[in-house]
Every structure is written in structure tokens, then in C-alpha cells.
Amino acid sequence: MATTPPDAAELRRRTRAFLELYPPAVTERLAFLRARFDAGLAWVHYPAGLGGLGAPRSLQAVVDAELEAADAPAGNGPNVNGIGLGMAAPTILAYGTEEQKKRFLKPLWTGEEIWCQLFSEPGAGSDLAGLATRAVRDGDTWIVDGQKVWTSSAHQADFAILIARTDPEVPKHQGITYFLCDMHDPGVEVRPLRQITGEAEFNEVFLTGVRIPDIHRLGAIGDGWRVAQTTLNNERVAIGGARIPREGGMLGIVANAWRAHPDQRTPDLHQRLLALWVEAEALRLSGVRLRQQLAVGQPGPEGSAMKLGMARMHQELSGLEVELMAEEGLAYDDWTQRRPQSVDFLGRRAGYRYLRAKGNSIEGGTSEILLNIIAERVLGLPAEPRTDKDTAWKDLPR
Incomplete structure (x- = not known):
């Protein structure tokens, strides 16, 4: 039987009860964050068991205000794991299997695993669908070869959201598949890109024979563009x-x-x-x-x-x-x-x-x-002409 999502008063009550069980002053930070996730107070709009309670997104502010007033440990913020929180998590929630959601969402939210994004390439930035990184199936794994660029936080990331070409015989938007890549796997090389500020928060990433298990594929084969x-x-x-x-x-x-x-x-x-x-x-x-x-x-x-x-x-x-x-x-x-x-x-x-x-x-x-x-x-204005939309990727000039 479906349960009624909690309202503001119920969320306030739950948060205060949680703080009594886990007093911030005497609870170790990571233990507090893990318990907060399990209590459904991480993302209140996520489903129960995945950091939330199925409540309206707008009610997160109610929980945050109670925790802030109690001087509770802050969660892992967007300045540290912005790609994980803002991009990987909602995509995993939308397209992931139940096993993937249970495996990845909790350590992502607590900051135990940092994420980066392997999308752009030297020849596929604004035209992202023109990407050339290949993923070839080998039994229950995919072998990935290619180069990605402008990858924020790759030097400290544990996992990456990755799109790669799995079928060069179809038009460029159709032959892409979406993966979750372990940045510690053999064949992943991260090199810094120095910026105008003098820092290197960006990177280029080289993938050479990287093996990604098929259970880390997100969405259907060839549906990576939609994901x-x-x-x-x-x-x-x-x-x-x-x-x-x-x-x-x-x-x-x-x-x-x-x-x-x-x-x-x-x-x-x-x-x-x-x-x-x-x-x-x-x-x-x-x-x-x-x-x-x-x-x-x-x-x-x-x-x-x-x-x-x-x-x-x-x-x-x-x-x-x-x-x-x-x-x-x-x-x-x-x-x-x-x-x-x-x-x-x-x-x-x-x-x-x-x-x-x-x-x-x-x-x-x-x-x-x-x-x-x-x-x-x-605005619904006419689209720009796209003469290559029906051409197989392998036949496109590069």
C-alpha cells in the first residue's frame, strides 16, 4: 500500500527525533551522514531507502534548517562533489537498476566517493554526439579506448559518468551508450590541464583498454544520448x-x-x-x-x-x-x-x-x-539545418 509523503511538520518531527538519536556534538561526521541518508533526510524527494522519503523537493529546506540550527555536520557540498550530486545522482536515479542505485547513491551523497564527467573530447565538445571514444563488448565487459578532455576533478575522482560510441554504423546520436567508470581501473590516465588562473582543476583523461563491466552500463545499449x-x-x-x-x-x-x-x-x-x-x-x-x-x-x-x-x-x-x-x-x-x-x-x-x-x-x-x-x-524557433543527422557516424568527415 502506498504511503502518504511526509509534510513539513512530519519532516520537522523526524529530523528532531534523528538529532536525538545522533547528537551532532558527539557523533562522528561520517557516521552522522550515513545515518542521515538511511533516515531519508539526505534528499527528501528521493525514494525511501535511497536517501529520501518521497516528499516534495521544496521541503528539503525544512530538514536543512533543523540540522543547521543544531550545528549538524554539513553534507558533502557541491564545491567538492558537484558532478556527483548535481549530475550523476539524478541520472542514476532516473536510469539505474535497483542494484546500481543501492551501490552508488549513498557513498556519493556522503562524499566517500567523488565523481567526474567523461563526456567532452578534443574533437567533440559543442558537437558532443560526434564523440569517438569506443566501447567494444567482450562478454560481460566493455573495452573502452579514447580520450576525454576538460574533466573537472578527475584527479580526485573515484568514479565517472562516461559516454562512448558502441555502434559506428548508425547516425551519431544513436550509437552512444552510457557507463559508470571506475577511475582507479587499469588503463585510466589523468593529466592536468593548466588554466589561466594558474591552477589545474581541469584534466584530460586517456582511456586505454579500460574494462567496464556490463552491470555498470546505465540505460540500454545505444540509448546513451537520451540518458x-x-x-x-x-x-x-x-x-x-x-x-x-x-x-x-x-x-x-x-x-x-x-x-x-x-x-x-x-x-x-x-x-x-x-x-x-x-x-x-x-x-x-x-x-x-x-x-x-x-x-x-x-x-x-x-x-x-x-x-x-x-x-x-x-x-x-x-x-x-x-x-x-x-x-x-x-x-x-x-x-x-x-x-x-x-x-x-x-x-x-x-x-x-x-x-x-x-x-x-x-x-x-x-x-x-x-x-x-x-x-x-x-522558444520553439526553427532548428538549425543538420545535414548529418541521418548519416552513419563512420561516414562523417573528421
């Missing part, structure tokens, strides 16, 4: 749909810079700040609307607009911040040549933010591709 769309839609929501208070995020930093540097204020900069404040507020309210849509279903192409807007706002605001800070804004002492364990965009200095924001219009789908998605799938 990947779930991942990409969730990715754009994860990047651009964060909950931000009024005058929060990057806008708040720039507003504080305006107040702290009265000698740099000019009418032109004032007009730019006002215009960006209005755009940021419109984007914030659009995010509220998007989360309301998420509460009743899977993310759609509307998330592309949020990600597009976020990229533009970060670039415009970080540029304004540097101008407001004058020579202080040009100082950059973060040439550390290091391998960051997480990306702390807001917690760094103005020079870092200005440089790092340049990548916002590339990562998670280039702004140009997102404009196409919005035009075609949101």
Missing part, C-alpha cells in the same frame, strides 16, 4: 540554479566593493552596477521559478537559460569589481600551480574571480550552444 540529456539538463540547473539571497553571490561582493571604494565611483560605473543589479534580481527570481518547476518534475531546457545568465553575470560583475578596486583589483597572488580539491569562486580574491569567470561561458555547455537550445526547445 546524457538527463545529465546535461541537471548539470545546467546545478551550475545556474543555485539558491541565492537578494544581493547575494557575486552581486553582493561587487556591491560591497562599491561601498568600500567611494573614490572609484563614477556615473558610468554607477549605471553599470544598477543595470547589473536589476539583471541579477531577474535571474534570481527566474531561479525561484525554475526550482518550483523542479519540485514537480525533471529539469528541462529552461535550465540552459539560468546557466547562460549566470555565466554572463559572473563575467560582467567580476570585471566591474576589478574596475572598482583599481590597482588593488589587478593584484593576483594565486599563481600557486596547484591541484585544487574544490572550487571556491566567491571565497577568493578579485583577480582570481575575474580570470576564473572566463570559463563560465564554456563549462557546462558553451553559451553559443545554450542559445541554440533556448531558441529551439524553449
